[in-house]
Amino acid sequence: MGKNWGKWNRKRKVEERTAKVDKKDRRDKGNGNGGGSYNVVPNSNAKFEAYYSLVGLHNSRYDIDSQQFVPCTSDEEKHAERELFMATVSDILPASFRVDRSLDPTIQNTVLEELQQFVGKEIELEVELPRRSAAFGGMKNLLAKPTKCTNDNDVEHPNNEDATTTTTVDDEVPTIVKKTIAPAKPIPFISCNNKVLGFQLSVDKRTLRRNKSLEPLHTWLKIQTDCGHITRQETVSMIPPVVLDVKEGMSVLDMCAAPGSKTCQLLEVVGGLPNHSGQDDNGNLVHAVEPTGYVVANDSDTKRAYMLVTQLRRMNSPSVFVTSCDGRFFPILDDKSVRGTDKEGMFDRVLCDVPCSGDGTMRKNPGIWKHWNQLGSLALHPLQLEIALRGARLTHVGGYLVYSTCSMNPMENESVVAALLRIADGALVLEDPRGRMDGLLARPGWSTWRVLRESSSRTRRARKDLKKKHNAKMQARRKEWEEKEMTGENPAEEQMEDKEEEEMFEISPYDTVPYCPPATWDEDALVERTKSLGFVEYGSYDDVEPEWQQRVRASCFPPTEEEAKTFQLHKCLRSLPQDMDTGGFFVALLKKVKPIKVSNDATDWIETTDGLEVDSDINGKVNGEGSADATMTETLTTYDQSDDSPTELGGGEDVMLEDATEEENGEVLKASDGKTEILHTKKKKTDLSTESFIQPDPSIWPPIVEEYGLAPTFPKDQFMVRESGEAKVLYFISKSIKDELIDCGIQDRVRVINSGLKGFERCTLQDSTASHRLSQEGLQYVLPHVTKRVLKANTDDFYNCVKEGFVPFDMFTEPFQKGLDALTPGCFIVTLDGYEKDLAKKMFLVMWRRPNKMVNCFVSKVEMEAILSKMRALGYVAKEAAADGECSNKAIDGTLDGE
Numbered sequence: 080m081g082k083n084w085g086k087w088n089r090k091r092k093v094e095e096r097t098a099k100v101d102k103k104d105r106r107d108k109g110n111g112n113g114g115g116s117y118n119v120v121p122n123s124n125a126k127f128e129a130y131y132s133l134v135g136l137h138n139s140r141y142d143i144d145s146q147q148f149v150p151c152t153s154d155e156e157k158h159a160e161r162e163l164f165m166a167t168v169s170d171i172l173p174a175s176f177r178v179d180r181s182l183d184p185t186i187q188n189t190v191l192e193e194l195q196q197f198v199g200k201e202i203e204l205e206v207e208l209p210r211r212s213a214a215f216g217g218m219k220n221l222l223a224k225p226t227k228c229t230n231d232n233d234v235e236h237p238n239n240e241d242a243t244t245t246t247t248v249d250d251e252v253p254t255i256v257k258k259t260i261a262p263a264k265p266i267p268f269i270s271c272n273n274k275v276l277g278f279q280l281s282v283d284k285r286t287l288r289r290n291k292s293l294e295p296l297h298t299w300l301k302i303q304t305d306c307g308h309i310t311r312q313e314t315v316s317m318i319p320p321v322v323l324d325v326k327e328g329m330s331v332l333d334m335c336a337a338p339g340s341k342t343c344q345l346l347e348v349v350g351g352l353p354n355h356s357g358q359d360d361n362g363n364l365v366h367a368v369e370p371t372g373y374v375v376a377n378d379s380d381t382k383r384a385y386m387l388v389t390q391l392r393r394m395n396s397p398s399v400f401v402t403s404c405d406g407r408f409f410p411i412l413d414d415k416s417v418r419g420t421d422k423e424g425m426f427d428r429v430l431c432d433v434p435c436s437g438d439g440t441m442r443k444n445p446g447i448w449k450h451w452n453q454l455g456s457l458a459l460h461p462l463q464l465e466i467a468l469r470g471a472r473l474t475h476v477g478g479y480l481v482y483s484t485c486s487m488n489p490m491e492n493e494s495v496v497a498a499l500l501r502i503a504d505g506a507l508v509l510e511d512p513r514g515r516m517d518g519l520l521a522r523p524g525w526s527t528w529r530v531l532r533e534s535s536s537r538t539r540r541a542r543k544d545l546k547k548k549h550n551a552k553m554q555a556r557r558k559e560w561e562e563k564e565m566t567g568e569n570p571a572e573e574q575m576e577d578k579e580e581e582e583m584f585e586i587s588p589y590d591t592v593p594y595c596p597p598a599t600w601d602e603d604a605l606v607e608r609t610k611s612l613g614f615v616e617y618g619s620y621d622d623v624e625p626e627w628q629q630r631v632r633a634s635c636f637p638p639t640e641e642e643a644k645t646f647q648l649h650k651c652l653r654s655l656p657q658d659m660d661t662g663g664f665f666v667a668l669l670k671k672v673k674p675i676k677v678s679n680d681a682t683d684w685i686e687t688t689d690g691l692e693v694d695s696d697i698n699g700k701v702n703g704e705g706s707a708d709a710t711m712t713e714t715l716t717t718y719d720q721s722d723d724s725p726t727e728l729g730g731g732e733d734v735m736l737e738d739a740t741e742e743e744n745g746e747v748l749k750a751s752d753g754k755t756e757i758l759h760t761k762k763k764k765t766d767l768s769t770e771s772f773i774q775p776d777p778s779i780w781p782p783i784v785e786e787y788g789l790a791p792t793f794p795k796d797q798f799m800v801r802e803s804g805e806a807k808v809l810y811f812i813s814k815s816i817k818d819e820l821i822d823c824g825i826q827d828r829v830r831v832i833n834s835g836l837k838g839f840e841r842c843t844l845q846d847s848t849a850s851h852r853l854s855q856e857g858l859q860y861v862l863p864h865v866t867k868r869v870l871k872a873n874t875d876d877f878y879n880c881v882k883e884g885f886v887p888f889d890m891f892t893e894p895f896q897k898g899l900d901a902l903t904p905g906c907f908i909v910t911l912d913g914y915e916k917d918l919a920k921k922m923f924l925v926m927w928r929r930p931n932k933m934v935n936c937f938v939s940k941v942e943m944e945a946i947l948s949k950m951r952a953l954g955y956v957a958k959e960a961a962a963d964g965e966c967s968n969k970a971i972d973g974t975l976d977g978e
């Protein structure tokens with residue numbers, strides 16, 4: 080599989096490049112450039128280029144014969160590797176998706192069968208090559224000596240006139256090539272029970288939308304996404320949860336979870352039902368059928384944590400607990416569960432998908448090219464390390480931690496892992512997950528690296544902020560001078576100071592140097608090149624100037640030879656975009672083998688992040704679609720949650736968050752290591768959304784029990800309300816979340832954003848005297864205990880119920896009408912005959928019976944679509960659809976398979 084995956088990708092690149100040769104020749108002859116000029120392309124950054132060439136990003140290559148990554152042994156190979164990298168990152172990122180692992184097996188099989196027509200069958204397509212890629216001179220150039228760039232090595236000073244002598248990208252007619260390909264290919268390591276569930280498209284989104292022959296695939300993808308059978312997620316984003324190897328029933332912490340694609344993936348496994356059918360061996364309904372595993376999904380950015388809630392809602396899972404706190408201070412709770420093997424750590428698995436510079440995401444975030452800055456990585460390093468260290472302390476002994484980034488920079492990757500291993504002092508060991516990830520192409524992690532910094536002392540964002548502050552200060556001063564002048568004092572001395580300060584804000588001249596590939600791979604020349612671009616290199620931490628020691632930390636440096644032997648950093652996974660036609664990523668899997676003792680020495684390695692700021696431009700903002708790896712905007716020092724804005728919560732409740740900083744919301748504690756932690760015990764400003772889950776007033780229950788005939792088995796203690804306000808919604812909270820998180824006091828320590836599923840909602844309709852109606856969201860956990868107001872429907876009646884608006888009684892069969900007639904107005908449940916005990920299939924509906932012989936369905940439109948599609952997958956064809964000739968291949972008129 081691995082071989083095929085690699086071959087597929089390389090074959091594609093070679094074909095594309097070969098197709099370009101003719102066009103390049105034509106263009107060079109025709110435009111008078113004589114073929115000698117170098118095309119300067121927009122996807123480039125001189126500093127990025129020089130930095131990564133020196134640190135060795137292009138020093139290894141994939142050898143198809145041995146199916147291994149091997150060191151490049153010649154300049155030509157390095158050059159070819161670099162060209163492949165550049166060509167790949169200039170291509171549009173192919174979309175990829177995952178079939179939901181927790182889907183009902185029948186539906187999952189149908190989805191996978193349908194998919195075969197796009198995966199298994201090759202079709203001929205006309206594909207447009209990306210312009211940037213077409214600017215390279217084809218395969219023959221890959222192994223030829225690099226064209227001498229006029230400005231290369233001449234860049235002694237960034238303002239060198241020659242440096243700007245460039246030609247522009249040729250953007251004449253796009254290159255069109257004909258390809259015979261399968262429109263999608265499997266991602267072998269995204270699988271379950273020997274079924275591959277991950278797929279990557281062979282074409283970009285544009286081709287998918289525009290190409291007539293791909294219309295069936297495009298339509299299929301849209302439908303399957305809408306009904307929640309597949310999830311679009313980047314290939315590299317699917318990797319960390321697979322590496323983490325979560326299992327049904329585990330407790331998992333996702334420390335930096337928003338926007339949540341990895342959380343969903345974790346939840347699909349962890350939130351699985353121990354007894355999938357919901358029945359015991361005798362076919363009786365199992366009352367307490369609920370997942371025992373859970374995922375705590377945390378993000379320090381409250382707005383993003385709400386985004387996470389929206390994303391997770393479609394999972395309809397009671398097994399997730401969304402919190403918002405700085406991961407560095409995520410509380411270490413007493414483990415009162417039976418899970419723990421040792422006092423330290425309460426999670427079986429912890430995912431630290433930390434905030435990073437995201438320079439592996441340039442295929443979807445082209446802004447990376449413009450704003451790439453090595454200082455950003457250095458500033459992120461201590462934050463990443465602190466999050467990872469906290470994650471490690473929160474992991475059970477015997478449990479696993481995954482550290483991941485979408486950056487290629489060793490400052491954010493191997494150096495963080497090495498420092499973590501050093502601090503853990505034998506309590507953590509790296510493991511290599513390659514063996515269980517069929518088809519994964521990942522380079523070994525680096526055991527040593529060079530440490531460089533840029534000479535500019537401020538990042539772009541920091542400069543901007545400082546400039547703002549500075550302007551305000553200047554205005555204040557000006558006023559002061561005017562006053563002093565009036566009193567006869569001389570303000571000249573202060574003016575001097577201001578001039579010095581202003582110089583500090585100048586944009587680094589190196590920012591404007593154009594891109595140019597290295598003309599030689601000679602190490603001295605590469606070093607010279609970085610120097611000329613303003614980089615400073617350090618051999619060891621002792622060489623770092625005192626004023627730079629806050630930025631270039633001791634933990635940034637590579638391990639000693641002795642340490643390297645123990646750490647085994649080669650076990651980390653490092654993948655470049657060209658390897659699997661993805662973004663770049665880094666993943667490390669660590670096993671905790673004993674408790675971690677964090678000594679003062681260890682904290683010296685980390686220190687605090689005070690005074691450092693991360694370039695927001697590098698990190699980008701939240702990107703909606705495909706935001707699996709959305710990078711973040713962060714100011715490390717001034718991190719507060721005061722910029723919340725109105726956010727959608729739950730089923731459309733509008734919640735207005737008040738401005739409140741952590742200090743206002745909680746008690747600020749100083750931890751023993753000198754760091755600050757906030758206990759959310761004193762809530763001055765409250766808002767509904769951040770209130771804890773508590774037991775409702777017991778007087779709420781009698782009318783509800785009476786209305787729906789709730790059996791004694793009904794677990795009242797698992798239905799909770801938010802602390803303040805009227806108890807409008809009763810949430811079903813899973814037993815394990817209640818026992819292991821809520822009852823252990825987590826709500827006093829972190830801001831709780833959301834958990835549970837709505838079980839009951841306050842009745843507002845006049846038709847009924849009932850106090851609460853049922854909610855579709857948590858129905859599957861209420862239904863087993865309901866003895867009144869449940870009607871069984873055949874497939875046609877069930878189908879007729881799933882409609883927007885009012886449905887008259889006479890639409891239904893006679894027996895069903897009789898059942899409706901017998902009900903008093905109000906809320907009731909309809910179950911599909913044959914599926915009423917099969918909780919996993921969720922073929923039941925919350926309905927409302929009106930006094931005027933009408934009913935309507937209390938199910939969201941999206942969920943209605945999902946239910947109808949489930950019926951179709953189970954073989955049902957509505958009578959009207961059958962009459963219209965739709966779905967003729969599956970026409971089992973008015974029945975389901977097996978009925």
Ligand SMILES: C[S@@+](CC[C@H](N)C(=O)[O-])C[C@H]1O[C@@H](n2cnc3c(N)ncnc32)[C@H](O)[C@@H]1O
Nearest residue numbers: 335336337338339340341379380405406432434
């Ligand atoms: C790379 S993104 C995570 C992507 C996410 N795992 C996914 O798959 O969708 C990093 C996240 O970390 C959050 N973050 C930044 N600093 C944090 C901190 N100190 N503690 C917890 N989360 C943090 C950011 O708000 C951002 O959402």
